[in-house]
Every structure is written in structure tokens, then in C-alpha cells.
Amino acid sequence: AQSVTQLDSQVPVFEEAPVELRCNYSSSVSVYLFWYVQYPNQGLQLLLKYLSGSTLVKGINGFEAEFNKSQTSFHLRKPSVHISDTAEYFCAVSRGSYIPTFGRGTSLIVHP
Amino acid sequence: DGGITQSPKYLFRKEGQNVTLSCEQNLNHDAMYWYRQDPGQGLRLIYYSQIVNDFQKGDIAEGYSVSREKKESFPLTVTSAQKNPTAFYLCASSIGTSGDTQYFGPGTRLTVL
Numbered sequence: 719a720q721s722v723t724q725l726d727s728q729v730p731v732f733e734e735a736p737v738e739l740r741c742n743y744s745s746s747v748s749v750y751l752f753w754y755v756q757y758p759n760q761g762l763q764l765l766l767k768y769l770s771g772s773t774l775v776k777g778i779n780g781f782e783a784e785f786n787k788s789q790t791s792f793h794l795r796k797p798s799v800h801i802s803d804t805a806e807y808f809c810a811v812s813r814g815s816y817i818p819t820f821g822r823g824t825s826l827i828v829h830p
Numbered sequence: 831d832g833g834i835t836q837s838p839k840y841l842f843r844k845e846g847q848n849v850t851l852s853c854e855q856n857l858n859h860d861a862m863y864w865y866r867q868d869p870g871q872g873l874r875l876i877y878y879s880q881i882v883n884d885f886q887k888g889d890i891a892e893g894y895s896v897s898r899e900k901k902e903s904f905p906l907t908v909t910s911a912q913k914n915p916t917a918f919y920l921c922a923s924s925i926g927t928s929g930d931t932q933y934f935g936p937g938t939r940l941t942v943l
Contacts, residue, residue, distance in 0.1 A: 727870065750928075750929040752931070754932075754934075759937070759939075760936055760937065761834075761836075761920055761922075761934030761935050761936050761937050762873075762920070762922075762932075762934040763934065764931045764932075767929075767931065769929050808872065808873065812927075812928075812929065814928060815926075815927050815928045816927070817863070817875060817878055817888070817927055818932065820865075820872045820873040821872055822870060822871060822872035823870075823872050
């Protein structure tokens with residue numbers, strides 16, 4: 719079985735501050751890991767994904783994530799956030815040919 | 831432009847009526863999915879299809895039905911048996927299922943009165 723936990727339901731931060739959104743997964747085998755972003759009343763779009771190779775993955779809009787196998791984590795980071803980064807962020811995990819499982823989401827709220 | 835379309839964006843129905851949500855993709859993807867999104871619950875898988883004329887139940891299939899007669903189309907019917915159908919419904923597609931990016935439509939917000 720695979721599952722994913724997003725530890726924070728809401729993360730408030732001031733503009734230009736750094737942010738980290740946390741994601742932990744449970745799986746005893748190799749996994750694929752994803753971060754998606756959802757702006758209000760829209761569908762999701764891919765920020766970045768880890769399939770194999772380098773554990774530091776860079777995505778769109780200045781986001782990056784680090785795959786940590788020993789801690790079964792895939793935290794998302796951005797060194798300086800903008801008002802436009804306000805959105806819902808979803809972590810997802812899949813293994814083999816299994817359908818991805820999504821976390822409950824983290825609402826990033828950027829204050830001016 | 832390639833992508834996924836869902837229609838309508840907003841849908842209102844009376845309790846007890848069946849309603850069908852449309853999902854079309856022109857990405858030539860084999861796999862398609864339906865998710866339900868409720869506040870604080872993330873995305874929950876309703877049904878998915880990996881190939882034409884075949885589909886599988888997801889975690890919350892009760893009260894829903896689907897068909898996959900064409901590669902580009904995957905309509906979802908919300909039946910009167912679904913106890914709490916008011917939600918935001920998202921359709922997605924991917925090339926396959928193994929590590930492939932899912933591409934999402936803009937969603938349909940269904941409100942049952």
C-alpha cells in the first residue's frame with residue numbers, strides 16, 4: 719500500500735520569505751513522487767516530479783524538492799515566495815504501475 | 831492546443847436526478863481518471879481507465895458510473911445513489927500510469943439542491 723501525508727494543512731508566510739511544504743510517504747519499495755499546484759477553482763498542474771537519479775529536483779516557478787529515502791520525505795521549497803504563489807499544493811506518490819495517491823493538500827497563503 | 835476540457839464548469843441539479851459530467855482530451859493519452867475534491871480531503875479517486883472499453887473502480891466509486899467508448903472521452907455519471915454528490919469534480923489523463931504526469935481539466939463544480 720502507498721500513502722502520503724502532508725503535515726501542514728495551511729502555511730502562512732510573508733512575501734519574499736522562504737517556504738517549505740512538507741510531504742512524507744509510506745512505501746517499502748521504489749516510488750515516484752510528484753508535487754502539483756492548484757489555483758482557486760482550477761485544475762492541478764505539475765510543479766515537479768522525482769522518478770530516479772538526482773535527489774534534488776527543480777520545477778517551475780522557482781520551486782524545488784528533495785527526495786530523502788531514509789526519511790521517506792519529499793519536501794517542497796522556495797527561497798522567496800511571491801503573492802502569486804498563493805495556492806493549494808498537493809503531494810502525490812505512486813509505485814510501479816499503481817495509480818498515484820494524493821495527500822490532503824497544503825494551502826500556501828502569502829501575505830504582503 | 832492540446833489539453834483536457836470539462837463541461838460545464840458549474841452544474842446544478844435537483845436531488846434524485848442523475849447527471850453526467852463531460853471530459854474530453856486531445857492529448858492522445860491512454861489513461862484517464864476522475865477525482866472528487868472536497869475541502870480538506872484532497873483528491874479521492876472515483877474511477878480510472880487505462881485503455882478504451884476498460885475501467886476500474888477507485889476508492890469512492892459507489893454512486894458513480896463511467897464509460898470509455900472512445901480514447902478521448904471519459905464521461906462520469908453521478909447517480910441518485912450517491913449520497914452526498916455536491917463537490918468539485920476533476921478529470922485527468924496521462925500517457926500511462928507508471929510515473930507519468932497527470933494533466934488535469936479545469937473541473938466541474940456540481941451542486942445538488
